Amino acid sequence: MTIPVRFGPYGGRYVPETVIPALDELAAAYERLRDDTDFKAELASLLKDFVGRPTPLYRAGRLSEKLGGTTIYLKREDLAHTGAHKINNTVGQLMLAAKMGKARIIAETGAGQHGVATATAAALFGIPCAIYMGEKDIVRQELNVVRMKLLGAEVIPVSSGSRTLKDAMNEAIRDWVTNVENTYYVIGSVAGPAPYPAIVRDLQSVIGREARRQILEAEGRLPTELIACVGGGSNAMGLFAAFLDDGVRMTGVEAAGEGLDTGRHGASIERGERGVLHGSLSYVLQDAYGQILEAHSISAGLDYPGVGPEHSFLHDEGRVRYDSVTDAEALAAFTMLSQTEGIIPALESSHAIAYMVKHSDRFTADDLVIINLSGRGDKDVHQAARALGIMS
Amino acid sequence: MSRLEELFRDRSKKALLMPYITGGYPDLHDCRHVLEAFIAGGADMIELGVPFSDPLADGPTVQASAQQALDAGVTPDDVLALAGEFSGRLPVVLLVYYNNAFSYGSEPGPEQFVAAAAAAGVAGLIVPDLPVDEASEFVDICRGRGTDAILLAAPTSTKERLRLIAGAASGFIYCVSVTGVTGARTALSGQLPEFLDRVRAATDKPLAVGFGVSTPEQAAEVAQLADGVIIGSRLIKMVGDAGDIDVACRAVTKFLQEVNEVLA
Ligand SMILES: Cc1ncc(COP(=O)(O)O)c(C=O)c1O
Numbered sequence: 001m002t003i004p005v006r007f008g009p010y011g012g013r014y015v016p017e018t019v020i021p022a023l024d025e026l027a028a029a030y031e032r033l034r035d036d037t038d039f040k041a042e043l044a045s046l047l048k049d050f051v052g053r054p055t056p057l058y059r060a061g062r063l064s065e066k067l068g069g070t071t072i073y074l075k076r077e078d079l080a081h082t083g084a085h086k087i088n089n090t091v092g093q094l095m096l097a098a099k100m101g102k103a104r105i106i107a108e109t110g111a112g113q114h115g116v117a118t119a120t121a122a123a124l125f126g127i128p129c130a131i132y133m134g135e136k137d138i139v140r141q142e143l144n145v146v147r148m149k150l151l152g153a154e155v156i157p158v159s160s161g162s163r164t165l166k167d168a169m170n171e172a173i174r175d176w177v178t179n180v181e182n183t184y185y186v187i188g189s190v191a192g193p194a195p196y197p198a199i200v201r202d203l204q205s206v207i208g209r210e211a212r213r214q215i216l217e218a219e220g221r222l223p224t225e226l227i228a229c230v231g232g233g234s235n236a237m238g239l240f241a242a243f244l245d246d247g248v249r250m251t252g253v254e255a256a257g258e259g260l261d262t263g264r265h266g267a268s269i270e271r272g273e274r275g276v277l278h279g280s281l282s283y284v285l286q287d288a289y290g291q292i293l294e295a296h297s298i299s300a301g302l303d304y305p306g307v308g309p310e311h312s313f314l315h316d317e318g319r320v321r322y323d324s325v326t327d328a329e330a331l332a333a334f335t336m337l338s339q340t341e342g343i344i345p346a347l348e349s350s351h352a353i354a355y356m357v358k359h360s361d362r363f364t365a366d367d368l369v370i371i372n373l374s375g376r377g378d379k380d381v382h383q384a385a386r387a388l389g390i391m392s
Numbered sequence: 393m394s395r396l397e398e399l400f401r402d403r404s405k406k407a408l409l410m411p412y413i414t415g416g417y418p419d420l421h422d423c424r425h426v427l428e429a430f431i432a433g434g435a436d437m438i439e440l441g442v443p444f445s446d447p448l449a450d451g452p453t454v455q456a457s458a459q460q461a462l463d464a465g466v467t468p469d470d471v472l473a474l475a476g477e478f479s480g481r482l483p484v485v486l487l488v489y490y491n492n493a494f495s496y497g498s499e500p501g502p503e504q505f506v507a508a509a510a511a512a513g514v515a516g517l518i519v520p521d522l523p524v525d526e527a528s529e530f531v532d533i534c535r536g537r538g539t540d541a542i543l544l545a546a547p548t549s550t551k552e553r554l555r556l557i558a559g560a561a562s563g564f565i566y567c568v569s570v571t572g573v574t575g576a577r578t579a580l581s582g583q584l585p586e587f588l589d590r591v592r593a594a595t596d597k598p599l600a601v602g603f604g605v606s607t608p609e610q611a612a613e614v615a616q617l618a619d620g621v622i623i624g625s626r627l628i629k630m631v632g633d634a635g636d637i638d639v640a641c642r643a644v645t646k647f648l649q650e651v652n653e654v655l656a
């Protein structure tokens with residue numbers, strides 16, 4: 001099967017002509033390598049021994065009890081190397097970059113998890129790497145900035161626009177347009193021009209394949225609902241992909257920030273319009289003239305005015321439901337999971353937990369829920385402590 | 393043959409001069425003076441940019457000009473109106489990022505923007521993030537409205553892609569002089585002659601070169617190889633650096649006159 005360029009009307013390759021041949025080259029390389037026995041074996045071995053997969057599917061007993069008896073499992077991507085699902089994608093893309101003979105790696109990052117995961121994989125393959133990060137995110141995700149530097153990456157601050165993920169991605173694309181002949185651009189979510197949304201989904205789909213096997217082993221049946229947070233949408237697509245043909249309900253949780261009606265949120269699907277951002281047609285937060293608006297979320301990884309094109313398609317098809325929770329709800333869930341299960345979640349993943357907390361009365365004791373715990377919260381402790389008044 | 397193609401065919405100079413300014417820069421009022429300075433300097437056509445929030449084909453100079461215009465509240469309608477004021481005097485082409493065209497009006501899709509541009513007398517549209525593979529609907533709409541769809545060719549474009557671009561484009565082909573974003577550069581790429589040879593081999597349409605052309609010497613080099621010269625970042629910098637709009641306009645006119653001499 002060829003790699004999809006569009007998901008229904010969404011997706012495409014709305015980027016300057018300069019990089020189109022590089023996208024063709026990437027699509028051709030991926031199409032050739034993804035079914036190659038050696039490539040698959042090398043990826044599987046790295047996922048096992050370097051990333052630490054499979055990650056556990058953990059039955060969160062105390063949380064289940066607290067929320068009315070629905071059985072809740074957490075897919076523990078927080079236990080993957082570097083602390084989030086992002087590494088699944090970067091190891092695979094670095095393998096592609098190495099096979100394609102690229103001499104330099106670039107990436108954008110919001111929360112810094114994708115930046116850390118890219119820097120990690122680049123170190124593993126011995127390829128120099130530069131990470132673009134908005135100045136606002138550099139301040140709120142300081143720990144990850146230090147990690148990237150320790151891993152040998154150059155962190156390039158981005159001062160344009162909202163100084164967050166959107167602008168980091170603009171700058172990374174400009175770098176790529178300039179250095180496309182020797183540079184591989186590692187996009188961190190199921191966003192960007194084709195073939196990236198499909199490649200990132202495929203590389204993240206290991207999450208859902210494992211979870212499916214694990215839940216069948218543990219419970220002898222499929223889950224009734226999957227819940228994942230949605231920034232660009234890669235951890236959600238990674239979990240959902242293996243269940244799309246089953247009757248399983250799926251919910252993607254976007255950032256409602258300070259509230260959907262305040263205009264300060266990151267709910268691209270719930271409140272966005274169709275538009276083109278960063279190379280693909282999808283739902284986008286924009287004004288009446290198509291100027292992209294600043295998103296807002298307490299979690300840097302969800303602070304993005306766009307969403308991957310396949311999510312827009314799944315939304316329109318009615319296959320996945322999209323909802324949102326506020327900064328305050330996410331923060332409460334962050335605390336609840338820490339104290340109920342002894343797991344400090346990333347603020348991004350806290351949105352998925354918060355959805356379950358908020359709607360627990362909708363679930364029955366027969367329901368079986370898998371929540372994607374996309375990352376751990378170490379990077380967020382300063383910010384959360386300030387927001388919770390634990391630290392000044 | 394389109395109005396732009398005729399202009400290229402009937403020219404008496406080696407290459408046509410196409411200065412660029414971001415619409416509404418340095419502000420909506422003074423932008424008119426800059427456009428007058430372009431005309432006084434001998435511009436053969438004007439390239440006017442619709443400021444976009446996320447201009448990913450642009451370097452720092454054009455980016456900052458767009459941000460300044462947006463901060464002052466300049467909208468695509470303002471730029472269309474500005475184009476309309478000048479399009480009776482010389483051809484105006486608009487540079488618009490696809491999302492501004494796609495989102496314009498009540499229905500998603502480029503139809504309404506192209507209609508508004510045509511109504512403003514715009515001779516052609518340049519969409520830097522709409523490669524030929526995505527452009528078929530847009531090209532058809534432009535054709536229906538009698539406005540040229542000016543496509544970009546890059547040094548990285550393959551022979552096959554240049555053939556596609558040549559088949560779909562009208563007016564002229566915008567040849568990106570470097571692998572990179574917009575911005576003044578000290579020297580032209582050494583690969584420019586080879587690149588333009590490859591484009592020529594694919595098409596009979598006029599070729600204009602932009603991205604990085606910033607001195608009369610560079611313009612002279614381009615005029616040996618191509619049919620049009622586009623100058624943008626250098627002019628925006630001149631306007632920004634001058635501080636005073638009259639000083640800026642005098643400098644712009646003088647500079648363009650110098651360029652025009654080498655194009656004669
Ligand atoms: C832990 C974690 N979860 C989720 C996200 C959001 O990205 P995506 O929606 O692509 O999974 C991020 C992004 O930085 C993240 O670090």
